Amino acid sequence: NAGVMQNPRHLVRRRGQEARLRCSPMKGHSHVYWYRQLPEEGLKFMVYLQKENIIDESGMPKERFSAEFPKEGPSILRIQQVVRGDSAAYFCASSPPHSPLAFFGQGTRLTVV
Amino acid sequence: SQQGEEDPQALSIQEGENATMNCSYKTSINNLQWYRQNSGRGLVHLILIRSNEREKHSGRLRVTLDTSKKSSSLLITASRAADTASYFCATDLNTGTASKLTFGTGTRLQVTL
Secondary structure (H helix, E strand, O other): OOOOEEEOOEEEEOOOOOEEEEEEOOOOOOEEEEEEEOOOOOEEEEEEEEOOEEEEOOOOOOOOEEEEOOOOOOEEEEEOOOOHHHOEEEEEEEEOOOOOOOEEOOOEEEEEO | OOOOEEEOOEEEEEOOOOEEEEEEOOOOOOEEEEEEEOOOOOEEEEEEEEOOOOEEEEOOEEEEEEOOOOEEEEEEOOOOHHHOEEEEEEEOOOOOOOOOOEEOOOEEEEEEO
């Protein structure tokens, strides 16, 4: 049973471009979470999704950021018109229903130049 | 200030010594979890302690929880160089699920030979 898979591991984008981050949850996990980590800081919650539904997006900026978890395929975190301040590590986690345990991927390190 | 703050921010010890890290939080919780993050990597789940538990052990790890003081401690006994990492506590904001975990800023542990 593979763990949570994120790709790419590293992503470089120029200001104004779009960034797409992918996350495949562990087999059997229907809940996906995205977190952002700035250097020397802890993880900050962004969004919680179940298949085809956004459950809680209270931590996600209202503009330029969107997330989806389609019926088929990975969850996608999309950042439009990236700015330097978007540079961070973005982590995805998954969990089975009704469980407090979240399993994290290795993260995608986004650098905006 | 944020939920889940660890102290110390950084800790340097020699191999074989014990390392103690503390975490404080502000709101009621169902569970508190500790994670480890090696430099540039994802988070690895270490241990979960429920709000009705006071102490839990896992190998060389010992976690305590004091809900009256809203604090937890992680003790690593007989530390090894491989324990060098950042350690984070995470609380679930009384949801009982993995949704919207709140992380502290972490304790950076350095274990030297």
